[in-house]
Amino acid sequence: MNTFSVTALSPLDGRYANKLKPLQLLMSEHGFMHRRVQVEVAWFIALSDAGMPEFAPLSQAARQHLAQLLLAFSPQDSLARLSAPPTMM
Numbered sequence: 001m002n003t004f005s006v007t008a009l010s011p012l013d014g015r016y017a018n019k020l021k022p023l024q025l026l027m028s029e030h031g032f033m034h035r036r037v038q039v040e041v042a043w044f045i046a047l048s049d050a051g052m053p054e055f056a057p058l059s060q061a062a063r064q065h066l067a068q069l070l071l072a073f074s075p076q077d078s079l080a081r082l083s084a085p086p087t088m089m
Helices: 017-027 029-049 060-072 075-083
Strands: none
Touching: 017 029, 029 075, 060 075
16 A cells, blocks of 8 residues: 555546645545544543543643644555554554
């Protein structure tokens, strides 16, 4: 599997690739996964701020680390997740 498989929008990518290029990072599988990670990180931070005894507040360094992970999220990260075997929670 290559990164094209996670950035492709549809079969239109062949003929209309130049016109669809701006949409790739938003509407592709990678775009979906990136937004999903953003939501999960925001939820994680919200839980840490909620004051529940089971969930300790995040340090500033941890928050910065999470923000950096979001900024650095790439199609290769999406591909690695898709290539990984499913896990049981």
